[in-house]
Amino acid sequence: MAEVTRYAPGTPCWFDLVSPDPAASKRFYGGLLGWTSYTLTIDTLGDYDMFTLGGVSGPTVGGMQRLADPAQPPSWTCYFRVESVEGAARRIEAAGGVELLPPTGIANLGRVGMYSDSQGSDFAVWEPRDVEGADVAGEPSALYWAELAAYEAESARRFYGAVFGWEAADRGDRTGWRVGPRPVASLVPxxxxxxxxxxxxxxxxxxxxxxxxxxxxxxxxxVPPRDAAAGRVAAVVDPLGAWLAMIAPDRVGEGLPGAG
Structure with a gap:
């Protein structure tokens, strides 16, 4: 299993889950994807769980925080790699996004900012210091890509093109976004x-x-299993209410770094 040493700017590099019951989430994702976890205590976040493959000392694939507001639904947050959080913040605000968390240092790991796009979908940007993102991506049981459901597709294309420089192209029933030659995300209605x-x-x-x-x-x-342009896919809502999807790709070498 090849570990990722660098993510290209504009690439999804991390996902974390906010859960009202972290123990229940650990059981579910352990049973579904074989993940284990360990807990970090970070001054700006409190307790933060790191999901890993192959045991506690294995490579990281994502994270989890406790949901602070019980009125909010559990969900996954996508983090996109950037060279500068401040630079990304300026592009986001110019494109019509809203700041939720200003650029903030996370110990020696890196800097993060959290935002809503022009249609209200939340995401984060990550400027690495010691941690580039997930240790593995594109591998079995690891992040393969990210997908956005948006009411106005053309507005989403403009927003993320302005923020990350993504190139968009129709691909079956989806819009595919690329960073250079590699597809990294998709857009659906x-x-x-x-x-x-x-x-x-x-x-x-x-x-x-x-x-x-x-x-x-x-x-x-x-979304029951079905064939799509990139492979066979399905989507489930976990026992606490967070959406996720799974893919068995039919083309080797696509997806995030390490896909093969």
Whole structure:
């Protein structure tokens, strides 16, 4: 398993979950994706769980915080790699985004800022210091790409093109976004089946088996397994209400760094 040493600017580099019951989330994702975890105590965040592959000392794949406001739904937040949080903040605000958390240092790990896009979907930007992002991506049980459901597709294209320089192209029933030659994210219309916002796609060997396993662990299968332009996909809502998707890609070498 090759570890990622650098993410290109504009690339999804991390996802974290906000959960009202971290113990229940650990059981679910451990059963679904084989993750284990350990806890960091960070002065600006409090306790922060790091999800890993292959045991506690294995490479990181994502994180988790306790949901502070019980009125808010559990969800995943996507972090995009940038060279400068302040520079990204200026582009975000110029494009119509809203600041939720100003540029903030996270110990010696890096700097983060959190924002809502021009249609109200939340995301974060990450300027690394000692931590580039997830140790592995594109590998089985790790982040493969990110997907946004938006009400106005053309507005989303303009916003993220201005912020990250993404190039957009239609790809089957989705808009694909690329950083250079590599696809890193996609855009779909928001409808009654799918709420707006960003969700992660995790790579699995068998989407049908993973969807069945998710249901056995208490998830709701929101989008049953089906064939799409990039491979076989499914989406589930975890037992606490957070959306995620799974993909078995049909083209080797696409997705985030390390995909193969």
């Amino acid at each position: 928001m409808d009654e089946k799918r709420p707006g916002g960003w969700i992660p796609y995790f790579r699995v060997a068998d989407v049908d088996a993973a969807a069945r396993r998710g249901a056995e662990l208490g998830a709701r299968v929101a």
